[in-house]
Amino acid sequence: MSNWLKVCPLEDIPRLGSRVVNNGDIDIAVFRNAVDEVFAVDDRCPHKGGPLSQGIVFDRRVACPLHGTTIHLDTGEAAAPDKGCTHKYRVRVDKGDVYLNLG
Amino acid sequence: MTHTTKLKKTRLTVIGNGMAGIRTLEELLKLAPDMYDITVFGAEPHGNYNRILLSPVLAGEMTIKDIMLNDVDWYAQNGITLHLGKKIAQIDRVRRKVIAVDGTETDYDRLLLATGSNPVMLPVPGNDLPGVIAYRDIKDTDEMIEAAAHYRHAVVIGGGLLGLEAANGLKLRGMDVTVVHLMPWLMERQLDRTAAGLLQKSLEAKGLKFLLGKQTVGLIAGESGRVCAIKLKPALSNVEGDGETLPADLVVMAVGIRPSTELAEAAGLHCNRGVVVNDTLQTYDPRIYAVGECVSHRGIAYGLVAPLFEQAKVCANHLAQFGISRYTGSVTSTKLKVTGIDLFSAGDFIGGEGAEEIVLSDPAGGVYKKLVIKDDKIVGGVLYGDTTDGSWYFQLLRNGQNIRELRNHLMFGQNHLGNAGHQGRSSAADLPDDFEVCGCNGVCKGTIVKSIKEQGLFTLEDVRKHTRASSSCGSCTGLVEQILSSVVGGAYAPQDASKKPMCGCTEYTHEDVRRAIRKHRLLSIPETMRFMEWKTPNGCPSCRPALNYYLMCAFPHEVQDDPRSRFINERVHANIQKDGSYSVLPRMYGGVTTPAELRRIADVAEKYRVPAVKVTGGQRIGLLGVKKDELPGIWRDLGMPSGHAYGKALRTVKTCVGSEWCRFGVQDSTALGILLEKTFERMWTPHKTKLAVSGCPRNCAEATIKDVGIVGVDSGWEIYIAGNGGIKAEVCEFLVKVGTQQEVLEYAGAFMQLYREEAHYLDRTVHFVQRAGLDHVKRRIVEDAAGRRALYARLLDALSVEKDPWAERVAGVEAREFSTIRFFDKHETKEKDNEQLAESLSA
Numbered sequence: 032m033s034n035w036l037k038v039c040p041l042e043d044i045p046r047l048g049s050r051v052v053n054n055g056d057i058d059i060a061v062f063r064n065a066v067d068e069v070f071a072v073d074d075r076c077p078h079k080g081g082p083l084s085q086g087i088v089f090d091r092r093v094a095c096p097l098h099g100t101t102i103h104l105d106t107g108e109a110a111a112p113d114k115g116c117t118h119k120y121r122v123r124v125d126k127g128d129v130y131l132n133l134g
Numbered sequence: 135m136t137h138t139t140k141l142k143k144t145r146l147t148v149i150g151n152g153m154a155g156i157r158t159l160e161e162l163l164k165l166a167p168d169m170y171d172i173t174v175f176g177a178e179p180h181g182n183y184n185r186i187l188l189s190p191v192l193a194g195e196m197t198i199k200d201i202m203l204n205d206v207d208w209y210a211q212n213g214i215t216l217h218l219g220k221k222i223a224q225i226d227r228v229r230r231k232v233i234a235v236d237g238t239e240t241d242y243d244r245l246l247l248a249t250g251s252n253p254v255m256l257p258v259p260g261n262d263l264p265g266v267i268a269y270r271d272i273k274d275t276d277e278m279i280e281a282a283a284h285y286r287h288a289v290v291i292g293g294g295l296l297g298l299e300a301a302n303g304l305k306l307r308g309m310d311v312t313v314v315h316l317m318p319w320l321m322e323r324q325l326d327r328t329a330a331g332l333l334q335k336s337l338e339a340k341g342l343k344f345l346l347g348k349q350t351v352g353l354i355a356g357e358s359g360r361v362c363a364i365k366l367k368p369a370l371s372n373v374e375g376d377g378e379t380l381p382a383d384l385v386v387m388a389v390g391i392r393p394s395t396e397l398a399e400a401a402g403l404h405c406n407r408g409v410v411v412n413d414t415l416q417t418y419d420p421r422i423y424a425v426g427e428c429v430s431h432r433g434i435a436y437g438l439v440a441p442l443f444e445q446a447k448v449c450a451n452h453l454a455q456f457g458i459s460r461y462t463g464s465v466t467s468t469k470l471k472v473t474g475i476d477l478f479s480a481g482d483f484i485g486g487e488g489a490e491e492i493v494l495s496d497p498a499g500g501v502y503k504k505l506v507i508k509d510d511k512i513v514g515g516v517l518y519g520d521t522t523d524g525s526w527y528f529q530l531l532r533n534g535q536n537i538r539e540l541r542n543h544l545m546f547g548q549n550h551l552g553n554a555g556h557q558g559r560s561s562a563a564d565l566p567d568d569f570e571v572c573g574c575n576g577v578c579k580g581t582i583v584k585s586i587k588e589q590g591l592f593t594l595e596d597v598r599k600h601t602r603a604s605s606s607c608g609s610c611t612g613l614v615e616q617i618l619s620s621v622v623g624g625a626y627a628p629q630d631a632s633k634k635p636m637c638g639c640t641e642y643t644h645e646d647v648r649r650a651i652r653k654h655r656l657l658s659i660p661e662t663m664r665f666m667e668w669k670t671p672n673g674c675p676s677c678r679p680a681l682n683y684y685l686m687c688a689f690p691h692e693v694q695d696d697p698r699s700r701f702i703n704e705r706v707h708a709n710i711q712k713d714g715s716y717s718v719l720p721r722m723y724g725g726v727t728t729p730a731e732l733r734r735i736a737d738v739a740e741k742y743r744v745p746a747v748k749v750t751g752g753q754r755i756g757l758l759g760v761k762k763d764e765l766p767g768i769w770r771d772l773g774m775p776s777g778h779a780y781g782k783a784l785r786t787v788k789t790c791v792g793s794e795w796c797r798f799g800v801q802d803s804t805a806l807g808i809l810l811e812k813t814f815e816r817m818w819t820p821h822k823t824k825l826a827v828s829g830c831p832r833n834c835a836e837a838t839i840k841d842v843g844i845v846g847v848d849s850g851w852e853i854y855i856a857g858n859g860g861i862k863a864e865v866c867e868f869l870v871k872v873g874t875q876q877e878v879l880e881y882a883g884a885f886m887q888l889y890r891e892e893a894h895y896l897d898r899t900v901h902f903v904q905r906a907g908l909d910h911v912k913r914r915i916v917e918d919a920a921g922r923r924a925l926y927a928r929l930l931d932a933l934s935v936e937k938d939p940w941a942e943r944v945a946g947v948e949a950r951e952f953s954t955i956r957f958f959d960k961h962e963t964k965e966k967d968n969e970q971l972a973e974s975l976s977a
Contacts, residue, residue, distance in 0.1 A: 039955055046670060047698040049953045066671045082714040083314070085702040087675040094675040096710055098606075101675075112600045119284040132142075 034134040041124050042068065047092075049084040054133060059120060060084035061129060062104055064091060070104035071131055077102075077115025111128040143171040146453065147232055147242035149222050149397065151176025153185055154426025154442040155248025156204055161450030163212055165669070167453060172214045173240045173435070175232065179219040181205045184590055186622060188275050189472075192303030196587065197829045198272060203590040204703035215240075225401040228417060244453060245558075247398060247417070247424035251391040251437065251636055256291065258702030260353030265361040266385045269300045278386065282307035289364050290311075291350055293320040297388035300470045301342055304384070307569050310748060312343040313381060314350060314544040316369050316389075324468045324479035328495065329502050329518040336475055351377055354478045361385055376739055391469030393428045393435045405735035408435040413460040413688060425449050426678050426804075431463065438466050443592065446944065458641055469521070470617050478524035478619075480835045481531050482506055489513065494545050503545060510538045523547035525615040541590075541907055542784070548704045562616035571613050574606035579617060611656055637676040639668050644894040647681070651688050659685065659696055673699075680895035683782070683818060690932035697948060703780035706764055706951060707939045711758065716765060718757040720774035721815060724789045724807035724827075725753030731774065752779070752824070766952050769940040776940040778816065782896075785824045788813040788836070790848070792829030801846025806875050813879055814886065816936035817929070820902070823886065824859075838866045841889075841899040842882045851878050855885055855911070856903035864900045867908050884915050884922040887929035898913035 035071045036052075044050050044063040051074060058074035059082050068091065074084045081097030091104050101110040107119035121132040146162075148155045152172050159172065165779035176182075182204040183400040191658040204450040209216040221235040231241045253268030255261050265281065267274050281288070282304055290301040293315030305311045313320075319330035322487030334344055348366045355364030364385060367377035393408040404410045404418040408430025415423050415431075420640065425445045428439055436442065441464035474757045485491055485506040501519035505512055505527065512531045517524050526547065530537060537544060565571070566581030574636035585591060585600045597614055598605040604614040635641050641649075647666060656662045659681045663673060673681065678699035685693040697705045720735070735755055736859035739747050745759035754777055760768060769776075779785060789807030807827040817823070826837040827844040837843030839859040843866050850873040869885065872878055893902035903911055915922050943952070 036957060043950055045698060045950070050950065053954050053956045055957060080714075082710075085706075085710060085714075087673050087678060087701065088698065089674050089678065090670060096713065098602075099675065113839070 035049050035123075035130040036123075036133065038129040038131050041127055041129050044069070044129065047088045048107070049088065051082075051084045052131060057067050057084060058082070058084070059131065059133075060093075061131065062088055064088060067069050067124070069124055069129055072102065072104065073118040073119040073120075074117075074129060075117060076100055077109055077117050078113065083117065142657050144169065144243045145241055146170035146244045146246065147240050148174045148246045148248060149225075149232060150246075150248030150250055150428075151178065151180075151182055151216070151218070152248060152250050152426065153182065153203070153439060154250070154446055155246060156182040157443055157446035158246060158248065158425050158449050158453070159212075160204075160454050161447050165454035165456065167212075170244070172212075173217070173242075174209065174214055175217045175220050175222050175240075177219070177221040178579065180206070180219075180272060181216075183272065184622075185271070187587075188269075188272070189299035189303055192275050192278055192300065192308045194303075194447045194762075200587050205527075208817055218572040222397060227401055227422075230421070235299070239453060243421065245422045246428045246449070246453070247395060247427040247428060248791070249394040249423060251427040251435075252394045253387065254390045254392050256350055256386055258350055258352050260361065263353055263355050263361040264359060265383060266353055266387070269388050270391075278304060278384065279307065281384040282309050287312075287381040288384040288386065289380060289382040290388060291315075291364075292388035292390070293317070293346070294323065294342070294388060294390075295321060297386070298337065298470065299472060300388055302337070302340070304386075309384070310343075311341075312345060314345045314348050314364070314380075316349055316365060317346070318347050320344070320346070321470075321479075324483070325477075326504065326711055327516075328497075329477070329479075329504070329516045332497065332500060332502055332518050333470075333475065333477060337472075338925055345380075353382070354379070355488060369664060378607050387425075391427065391437055393659050395428060395429065398424070398428070404432075405454055406430055413448075413462060414452045414619075415445055415461060423449050424905070425454065430508075431461065434463065436464060436466065438468070439592075441466060442462060446845060452945060456641070465528075465947075469524070476517070476521045478517040478521040478528075479515070480524075480528050481512070482515045483514040485514070505544065507537065510536050510541075512537060521619075522612070522616065525612065525619065536619055536907060536909075551577060554857040562613045562620065565613075570605070571617070572601075572603035572610045575602040577601050577603035580603070582614060582617050583621055586618060591618070592622055592654070610814060636680060637674055639663075639670040639673050639677050642666055644680070648684050648688070650961045651684055655683065655689070657689060657692050657700055658694070679704075683820065683895050686818060687932070691937050692904050697951070704782070705945065706762065706765065707776055707780060708760070708762075709780040713759075714762075716762055717760045717779070718760055718765065718768055719750065719754055719770070719779035720772055721777040721811070722754040722774075723811045724787055724802060724804050726789075726808065727755075734772055734774070740766055741771065742768055750779070753788050754779070754786060763952055763954055766943050766949075775815070775938045776942075782819055782821050783823065784811070784814045784817040784819065785822050788824070788826040788833035788840070790828050792827075796829060798832060799829035799831045799846070800848045801851065803827040803835065803844075803846055806844065806846075806851070806878060809875060810879065810882065814883065814929075814933070816938070817886065817890075817933055818936075819886065819890055820895050821898045823899070825882070839863060840866065842885060844878055844882070849873070851875075853878065853881050853885075854875075856899040856908075858891055858898055858900045860898075867903065870913065880922065880926045881915060883929045884925035885911065885930075887925040888914055890929070890932075891925075 046063055047065055049060050049062045049126040052061055059071055062070045073080050076083055076095040078098055078100040081094050081095040083095055085091040085096040092101050094101050098112050100112055107117045109115045123130050165308055181202055181855040184201040184203050186203040220236055220238055223231050223235045224233045230240050233239050253270045267277055288304045288309040288311045290297045290313045301311045301313045317328050320334055321330055347369045349369045351365040351367050353361050361382055364380050364382040365377055386591055395405040395409055398409045399405050409417055409424040409428050410430050411417055411424050415425055417424050426442045444464055445461050451459040470477040483506055489506050489508045490504045503517050505515040511534055512527055515527050553605050558872050565579050569579045571577055582601050584604050589600050591597050604611045636644055662681055679701055682696050682699040702710050710716055710719055729773050739757055742764055744757045748756045750756045767940045787807040787810045788806045792803035793801055810825055823841045825842045826835040826840045828835040828837045829846045831845055833845055837845050837852050839857040843854040850871055852871045853869045854866035855869045858864040889899050
């Protein structure tokens with residue numbers, strides 16, 4: 032028993048892509064970038080609530096699919112000049128599996 | 135902490151803390167933030183401010199605080215050593231150091247000269263009296279404001295741009311102002327006589343006085359020692375005593391500027407009315423670069439801001455050792471920043487041999503427009519009273535675009551009548567601050583003006599980024615450009631589209647990239663980025679979809695589509711809606727359906743509780759509000775192919791009923807529409823592509839506002855291209871008339887392939903044809919039969935590899951895309967006492 036939830040094998044998230052994880056309550060977007068870093072944030076853009084999981088991933092950022100607000104995945108902050116922040120979760124990869132901490 | 139030896143960074147020293155020097159540093163920091171140890175010397179005691187906005191400060195419309203571009207904190211944040219109020223006395227090129235008047239010394243490996251220019255002071259007796267000043271910096275501006283509070287009579291010498299702005303400001307501050315000008319009309323370097331006359335009239339209405347054709351003989355001191363009068367004579371007279379005297383408590387000389395080259399000359403650098411630089415902004419000493427008003431490039435010294443910014447960009451590129459851009463000179467435009475006066479001038483506005491003029495003159499209405507044309511290209515122009523189309527003309531001028539096709543309506547401007555979203559207004563000057571300029575993002579004029587002033591914005595891209603205005607549909611771009619140029623004046627120059635890099639990730643243009651992909655047979659996005667030396671690790675949302683399209687278009691058999699470089703809609707083959715749900719639009723060829731199809735659609739809508747069912751504008755039926763995870767099931771149950779309503783692809787082929795049923799119809803438009811749609815479905819294009827076929831010239835399918843429109847006539851089919859019914863209504867151009875359905879397929883297909891191969895990503899056909907020219911399209915499609923057949927064959931070949939994306943996904947392609955990972959035991963996993971264990975795992 033731990034706060035760390037096993038999400039899926041890293042292989043199940045495409046490079047520069049994402050998966051949506053639902054905890055029965057909210058959607059969380061889990062991203063994998065080109066160098067296999069993983070990030071997890073609330074799947075809601077601070078601008079107008081767009082599903083960030085559906086955006087284009089580049090470097091350590093994602094562009095919201097609705098109006099293009101760019102979010103820094105490592106902080107959850109919107110890139111300037113936009114303002115706002117989406118909640119960020121701890122996430123890690125262990126032996127090829129992705130774990131998410133909702134604590 | 136491990137101890138590492140700190141490598142000494144290369145030292146870059148900048149002389150001059152003005153707009154050109156600091157802009158170069160900003161561009162450099164973007165490219166190579168850690169490359170240099172930077173030191174800046176500024177003679178003025180301020181940070182970098184927006185010099186072109188001194189006029190509004192003088193006029194009392196803005197304050198010094200408003201016009202600061204980089205305050206002292208900015209230098210500190212970027213690790214730049216700043217020496218304010220320190221004038222450099224000497225450059226020692228042998229020991230590579232600069233020495234300030236107060237003795238401060240700094241070494242350099244690279245030196246950037248940005249010393250700007252000095253105002254010219256007329257060599258007349260009394261030019262050094264108290265109360266006689268130039269108009270150049272904050273100090274001069276303060277002195278004028280001070281004088282306006284205590285004295286009455288001001289004389290401005292010089293009726294150019296700067297002089298008139300000074301005069302206007304002093305008048306607004308309550309002084310009695312006379313402008314003395316040597317030439318017979320105002321702003322003779324920007325305006326012809328007629329426009330200058332109109333300008334003089336409206337300035338006179340504001341209370342300014344003018345003495346034209348007068349030369350200053352001397353300035354006379356009063357009892358206090360301060361200037362009290364100015365002596366003039368007619369410019370063409372040699373007779374002494376043939377003059378007049380005017381009272382003057384303040385004399386502002388605005389008779390021109392001279393590049394400040396004393397330092398460079400003393401250091402032995404080659405100067406010729408400016409520090410001479412090559413196309414990389416390098417001086418004759420390879421360690422020394424120079425930008426801005428102090429520079430002479432190909433024999434020209436620029437005094438406006440827009441060219442300085444272009445120079446800054448190129449210079450930064452070379453300082454960062456990228457070495458791939460060149461400055462080849464600028465075409466400049468001028469806008470007078472006097473509130474209530476609309477004036478625009480660019481290029482060669484006088485004309486002369488071999489030039490033609492188109493003139494619209496309405497002196498009573500206060501409007502005058504003149505365009506000078508040479509060899510079917512605009513070479514210059516003057517607009518007075520109505521500058522709405524200044525940016526457009528300037529762009530045509532800079533791009534050297536052939537205007538033969540536009541000629542008969544050129545003077546009436548870009549047709550704004552079709553634009554939607556800003557109440558049909560097309561002139562920004564008289565709009566109130568609360569006017570909603572951008573209807574997509576709800577941005578008002580006041581917000582845009584405020585951002586431009588406070589954030590120091592100069593380009594359309596900057597305004598889009600900071601305000602979102604004009605960043606969605608783009609129909610208000612003209613208005614935003616006008617607002618921008620009314621605030622920053624000549625500093626705003628629309629970018630030359632033909633030289634514009636694809637995006638911030640590269641210096642290369644769309645054409646450069648497409649050419650390289652074809653020539654070097656680049657087959658993937660990473661390969662292209664490596665080959666073209668992309669500046670970012672994996673591009674951005676702007677270049678990745680474009681590259682994906684260019685690659686697939688060039689090598690349809692070899693290139694693998696990259697779903698991660700597609701916008702969401704094309705990745706999941708459905709249209710995302712504002713709430714994150716999707717729409718499903720199956721294809722209905724030519725808008726024809728059957729009872730069985732309708733029954734299936736109804737069954738699906740009920741089974742999946744689809745919230746809305748709507749007949750679309752493209753003659754099909756849409757299911758709205760579908761959850762992403764349910765898409766594959768819905769596609770399976772529908773058993774219909776994708777309508778590509780979500781893609782930059784062939785959308786619908788709209789048809790009228792045609793000769794099968796219609797009593798007026800002369801051709802079977804429905805049958806041709808179905809044939810076109812079945813032939814070209816699944817075709818990816820730079821932007822969405824819409825077709826229509828009408829069975830007679832009554833044109834019930836509205837074919838003449840489509841990307842390709844076909845109109846049936848008794849003897850065959852007329853083919854129209856490059857229309858648009860969207861953001862800006864554009865009527866098609868006629869391409870050709872043909873006899874048979876097969877010919878329609880070949881001509882229309884060849885045109886679409888030409889568009890696929892030559893347009894920029896996100897250009898609609900109308901933009902493509904405007905850029906390439908209708909002549910070019912006709913040559914390739916109508917006149918060159920072999921070329922047309924080859925284009926058509928390439929399109930059919932590309933289409934042969936495309937499969938129905940819905941059927942593929944029903945069969946399991948990209949299955950993970952459509953499945954959410956679900957946990958329902960959240961309470962169990964949120965227990966607090968597990969936190970410590972979690973911490974240890976994550977350590």
